Amino acid sequence: MKNWLFGIAALFTLIFIGSCGSPCDNVECVNGQCIDGICDCERGYTGEKCDEELTPAFVKISTVTVTKFPFTPRNDAYWDLDDESGADLVIRISDNSKVYYKNTDIIGVKDNAEEGVDHVFPVNVRIEKLDNDIIFQIEDFDVDDVTFEDTYQFMYSFKKKLSDHIAGFPSTITFTDDRAEIVLAVTYAFN
Ligand SMILES: [Ca+2]
Numbered sequence: 001m002k003n004w005l006f007g008i009a010a011l012f013t014l015i016f017i018g019s020c021g022s023p024c025d026n027v028e029c030v031n032g033q034c035i036d037g038i039c040d041c042e043r044g045y046t047g048e049k050c051d052e053e054l055t056p057a058f059v060k061i062s063t064v065t066v067t068k069f070p071f072t073p074r075n076d077a078y079w080d081l082d083d084e085s086g087a088d089l090v091i092r093i094s095d096n097s098k099v100y101y102k103n104t105d106i107i108g109v110k111d112n113a114e115e116g117v118d119h120v121f122p123v124n125v126r127i128e129k130l131d132n133d134i135i136f137q138i139e140d141f142d143v144d145d146v147t148f149e150d151t152y153q154f155m156y157s158f159k160k161k162l163s164d165h166i167a168g169f170p171s172t173i174t175f176t177d178d179r180a181e182i183v184l185a186v187t188y189a190f191n
């Protein structure tokens with residue numbers, strides 16, 4: 001008799017558990033994990049399903065890698081005409097109100113830069129105004145001819161709003177076209 005009662009109780013318990021299920025059974029968390037029926041969102045996401053992206057407080061660019069640059073200027077001359085040694089790469093990052101990064105030391109120059117090689121610039125800038133047009137400029141430093149009044153010569157630039165490129169919070173952002181390519185290594189900070 002006791003065993004029989006126990007069996008009934010166990011059956012009801014099973015039916016009870018089966019009908020309730022887990023509180024996370026019907027909860028979908030797009031960028032997060034369900035805990036007790038509520039989505040716990042990954043960094044950068046919000047909303048009931050963690051499907052809305054937060055706007056970062058700032059984007060930190062740790063390095064800019066030049067993977068392609070105009071190896072010969074458009075007139076097919078060399079960058080350093082006096083010795084035909086080739087371009088000495090530097091990077092400048094700015095918008096219309098601020099210079100975020102510019103070269104201040106000869107050590108930061110990629111002297112006589114080779115083609116087809118990654119040239120990495122540790123820039124470490126943080127950009128808060130993600131809707132601003134940011135200008136990523138590749139320049140030639142005239143290390144070979146100090147009589148030039150303009151020490152930096154324009155080579156190429158990309159003008160981009162970071163807000164157009166951070167969907168899904170990628171760790172690298174690439175700007176590329178037929179003349180040049182740069183790759184940014186980025187991280188995101190949220191309030
Ligand atoms: Ca040179």
Ligand SMILES: [Ca+2]
Pocket residue numbers: 079080086087088140141142143144
């Ligand atoms: Ca030069």
